[in-house]
Structure formats: C-alpha cells, structure tokens
Amino acid sequence: MKSNLKPLIRLGNTTPKECDVTPEAFFLNRRQFIRSALAAGLFSSPIAALADFNFSPNSTYRPNLKLTDSEHALNYNNFYELGTDKSDPPRYADRLITDNWQVRIEGECAKPQTFDMDDLLAFDQEERIYRFRCVEGWSMVVPWIGFPLSKLLDKVEPTSKAKYVEFISILDRENLPGQRFDILNWPYREGLRMDEAMHPLTLMTTGLYGKPLQNQNGAPIRLIVPWKYGFKSAKSIVTIRLTDKQPVSSWMAAAPSEYGFYSNVNPDVSHPRWSQAKERPLGSFFKQKTLLFNGYADEVASLYKGMDLKKNY
Amino acid sequence: MPLFIKLFIVSLICALPAGLLTFDLLTDNLGANPVETLEHTTGDWTIYFLLLTLSITPIQKLFSPKWWLPMHLTRRVLGLSAFVYALLHLAIYFVFDMSVDLNEALTDIAERPFILIGMLALFLLIPLAITSTQGWQRRLKRHWQTLHKLVYLITFLGILHYALLVKADLFMPLLYMTLFGILMLMRQFKLPRLR
Numbered sequence: 001m002k003s004n005l006k007p008l009i010r011l012g013n014t015t016p017k018e019c020d021v022t023p024e025a026f027f028l029n030r031r032q033f034i035r036s037a038l039a040a041g042l043f044s045s046p047i048a049a050l051a052d053f054n055f056s057p058n059s060t061y062r063p064n065l066k067l068t069d070s071e072h073a074l075n076y077n078n079f080y081e082l083g084t085d086k087s088d089p090p091r092y093a094d095r096l097i098t099d100n101w102q103v104r105i106e107g108e109c110a111k112p113q114t115f116d117m118d119d120l121l122a123f124d125q126e127e128r129i130y131r132f133r134c135v136e137g138w139s140m141v142v143p144w145i146g147f148p149l150s151k152l153l154d155k156v157e158p159t160s161k162a163k164y165v166e167f168i169s170i171l172d173r174e175n176l177p178g179q180r181f182d183i184l185n186w187p188y189r190e191g192l193r194m195d196e197a198m199h200p201l202t203l204m205t206t207g208l209y210g211k212p213l214q215n216q217n218g219a220p221i222r223l224i225v226p227w228k229y230g231f232k233s234a235k236s237i238v239t240i241r242l243t244d245k246q247p248v249s250s251w252m253a254a255a256p257s258e259y260g261f262y263s264n265v266n267p268d269v270s271h272p273r274w275s276q277a278k279e280r281p282l283g284s285f286f287k288q289k290t291l292l293f294n295g296y297a298d299e300v301a302s303l304y305k306g307m308d309l310k311k312n313y
Numbered sequence: 314m315p316l317f318i319k320l321f322i323v324s325l326i327c328a329l330p331a332g333l334l335t336f337d338l339l340t341d342n343l344g345a346n347p348v349e350t351l352e353h354t355t356g357d358w359t360i361y362f363l364l365l366t367l368s369i370t371p372i373q374k375l376f377s378p379k380w381w382l383p384m385h386l387t388r389r390v391l392g393l394s395a396f397v398y399a400l401l402h403l404a405i406y407f408v409f410d411m412s413v414d415l416n417e418a419l420t421d422i423a424e425r426p427f428i429l430i431g432m433l434a435l436f437l438l439i440p441l442a443i444t445s446t447q448g449w450q451r452r453l454k455r456h457w458q459t460l461h462k463l464v465y466l467i468t469f470l471g472i473l474h475y476a477l478l479v480k481a482d483l484f485m486p487l488l489y490m491t492l493f494g495i496l497m498l499m500r501q502f503k504l505p506r507l508r
Contacts, residue, residue, distance in 0.1 A: 073345075075345060080482075084482035086346075138349070183482050184481060255481075273477075273480075280348060283347075285347060285409055286409065286412070287409075287410070287412065
C-alpha cells in the first residue's frame with residue numbers, strides 16, 4: 001500500500017520498512033479489507049491465517065490449576081536477547097522485528113524446507129494449559145497456544161540419522177540490545193533428543209492467553225517443553241536443525257557444570273545456586289514443592305528409563 | 314540545629330528505600346516475584362551503604378568538606394544502615410526462601426558458597442555494629458580502628474556474594490567491585506586536596 005503521508009525523517013540511508021511508514025489505522029484497515037475480501041471469497045485460504053488467530057482448547061491439557069495472572073507472564077521474562085533484567089524484555093519488546101518471519105528446517109531430513117508464519121499457523125492451533133518451571137526457582141501456569149512439534153518435523157521427513165534436534169533463535173546484533181554484549185554465545189541455541197522433540201507434549205508455540213505471542217515471550221514462534229526448565233524452551237526460533245550429534249546449548253557453553261543437556265525439572269538434583277526442591281509461583285510469597293518432571297512424570301519418565309538423572313542433569 | 318535532630322534526619326533518609334519497599338509491599342506493587350524484589354532491593358542497598366561508608370574517608374581527604382552531620386556520625390549512620398539492610402535481606406531470605414526452617418538454611422549454606430559468603434559478611438558486620446558507639450570506641454582505644462577495618466573485607470565479601478549469584482551478566486557486580494577497588498586505592502595513596 002502506497003502511503004500518501006510524507007516519509008518519516010531517517011538517519012542514514014536505511015530503507016524504510018513498510019510497517020514504518022504505514023500508520024497503524026491504515027494497516028488495520030488493510031486487515032479489515034483482507035477479512036472482508038476473504039468473506040467474499042476473493043482470496044485463497046492461506047491468507048486466512050494472517051488475518052485471524054484461530055485456536056481451540058485441547059481438553060486433554062486442561063489441568064485443574066489456577067492460571068498465573070497474565071500481567072506476570074507478560075512482564076517478568078528471561079529473554080537475554082532483549083536484556084538480562086526481568087523487566088528488559090517487555091521494555092525493549094519493539095526492538096525484536098518479527099516481520100516476514102521464516103523458520104528453516106534443515107539437516108538430517110529428506111525434505112528440508114522453509115516455513116513462513118502462514119504455513120506454521122496453518123497447523124491446527126490448540127490451547128494447552130501447562131506448568132512452567134524456571135531453573136531460578138519460580139514457576140507459573142499458563143495457557144499456551146500452538147501445535148505439536150512432531151507435526152512440523154513429520155513434514156520434513158527426518159532420516160534415521162536424525163538423533164537430535166537443535167533450535168537456533170534470532171540473531172540481530174544491530175537491533176537486539178542484549179546481543180551487543182557476549183553474555184551468551186549468540187544466537188541462542190538449545191536442543192532436544194529426537195524422542196523428546198517428537199513427544200506429544202512438546203509444543204511449537206504461537207500464542208499465549210488467547211493472543212498471538214508477545215515479543216517478550218518469544219514471538220512469533222517458540223518452543224515449550226513443559227517437563228524441562230524454561231531455558232530449554234527456545235524463543236523466536238529461526239532454524240531447526242536435525243543432527244546426529246548432541247547439540248551444545250548456549251547455557252551449556254556458558255557454564256557446563258551448571259546447565260546440562262537434559263535439564264529436566266527434578267527436585268532431587270539441585271543447581272549450584274538454587275535448590276530445586278521447591279518453587280515459588282509468580283505472584284506468591286511462599287514456595288511449594290516441585291514435582292519430578294514438573295508433574296509430567298507419567299507422560300515422560302519412560303524417555304529416561306535406565307538413565308542416571310543426577311549425571312544427565 | 315541540635316545534633317540529635319540532624320542525626321534523626323539522616324537516619325530517616327537512609328530508611329527511605331526501606332520505606333518505599335514497604336509501601337510497594339502494602340500496595341501490592343512488588344511485581345511478579347515479590348520476594349525476589351524484596352531480596353534484591355535490600356541486597357543492593359546493603360552494598361550501596363557499604364560503598365557510601367567507604368567513600369567518607371576519600372571525600373574527607375579530597376575535599377575536606379564542612380560536614381552537616383559530623384563526619385564520624387555520618388559514617389556511623391551509613392555503616393549501621395548497611396547492617397540494617399543486610400539484616401532485612403537475611404530475614405526475607407530466611408522467612409520466604411527457607412520457610413523459617415533452620416535445617417533447610419544450614420543445608421543451603423553448606424551447598425551454596427555464595428550463601429556462605431553472604432552469611433560470613435553479615436556476621437562480621439555484627440561486632441562492628443555493636444562497637445559503633447563512642448563508648449566502645451573509647452574502651453577499645455586503638456584496637457577500635459583495627460577492628461573496624463574489617464569493613465573492607467565485609468564489602469568485598471558482600472560484592473563477591475552478589476557476583477557468584479549472577480547467572481551470566483556480571484556487569485553490575487563488576488561495577489561495584491571496581492568502585493570498591495577505587496575506594497581502596499584512594500586509601501593507599503596520598504590524595505591531593507582539591508579544596
């Protein structure tokens with residue numbers, strides 16, 4: 001859409017992006033236009049995903065738990081790309097540019113390919129209420145919206161050599177304030193074993209509290225692995241790589257004695273800084289007992305049969 | 314103005330951060346993790362007050378100011394404030410993190426060096442707080458100063474306690490450590506009188 005307004009004054013000769021010059025009202029009108037055009041059957045269906053954020057609650061994952069106040073989940077974030085203080089991510093959320101987002105899936109698979117957000121939102125989006133436990137000893141209960149990672153991986157047809165999955169988050173040193181310092185080895189990397197990645201609980205997440213993901217929560221798409229500490233759930237993912245070797249996550253590289261590859265929630269294995277026996281739900285003054293595998297032991301304990309969880313922390 | 318009123322006013326100013334924190338506590342404004350806010354704020358102020366206490370001597374050397382509240386009293390109030398904030402810090406940890414369970418606290422101290430170091434710093438502050446009065450100063454004579462030089466070690470341990478707690482971004486503890494280093498160096502060298 002051609003704006004009839006004067007372009008904004010800019011420093012340097014950076015090319016303005018469309019969203020920079022289009023007033024929000026025009027932008028919204030455009031969406032409105034697409035919606036009415038859709039209703040009239042003028043466009044084919046993929047654009048529907050962009051115009052609407054549709055999801056349905058999955059009744060299997062609706063535990064009888066009190067939801068964390070959305071204010072807390074939206075304003076208390078660990079997202080070092082936007083800063084190390086918990087209040088930095090919401091404060092600098094606008095520095096994360098999510099336009100034309102694509103997720104590339106590559107490595108040990110028959111059909112490596114690139115998905116854009118429309119492709120990803122074309123998967124049935126379901127709402128699941130999960131417990132979320134941070135390694136720092138706080139926790140929350142939040143309604144995520146997304147789809148099982150297995151559905152996405154099936155599309156690329158992993159080969160028999162695909163033993164692990166590596167997740168790589170956004171690298172944008174120019175815009176992301178936290179990436180100006182080498183606090184972690186950017187881009188943020190995380191990994192799962194193939195069977196963990198294919199587990200039905202493992203969710204590619206696009207929304208939270210009924211809305212598309214906010215930037216501070218890892219927009220436009222992140223991972224959620226509810227039985228592991230929060231840092232395993234990489235945010236703002238751009239690459240998913242299937243490998244035959246165990247990936248080295250950013251936290252493992254930063255402090256191998258503190259952060260292992262598995263990082264399963266385990267009250268019996270303490271971190272050098274935090275006992276993991278208890279956790280404090282956000283908004284609460286007092287702690288409660290932490291559950292093995294964050295309460296998902298029935299579903300996931302079999303993945304680790306015969307493994308020493310103290311060694312494989 | 315009588316001295317005790319000046320003393321009262323300076324103490325009141327030092328109590329201001331705790332007052333604000335209490336206000337936030339009562340109005341439910343401590344954020345998503347209220348205990349963490351309480352712990353971090355009281356810990357930060359302990360370090361600020363320790364560094365302020367250590368700044369008095371260099372300030373005197375450089376500027377020889379006319380102290381509104383006599384220098385030794387200003388320093389005493391700042392030092393005692395550090396102690397009070399450290400006590401609050403410990404109390405919050407013991408009540409909300411350790412659920413008032415001494416066994417749990419002892420296990421935590423044994424397992425985590427940064428907790429041990431923090432405790433050590435706080436316990437070393439106790440004799441300094443007790444002997445902060447003029448009566449004790451007179452009784453201990455020259456030993457008083459030797460004893461109170463412990464504050465150098467205490468400040469170092471306090472900042473180390475913070476540095477060991479941080480997950481990845483060491484900027485703030487390193488900044489405090491640098492300030493501490495500068496304040497210590499200023500004691501080693503003869504400084505020019507700037508005023």
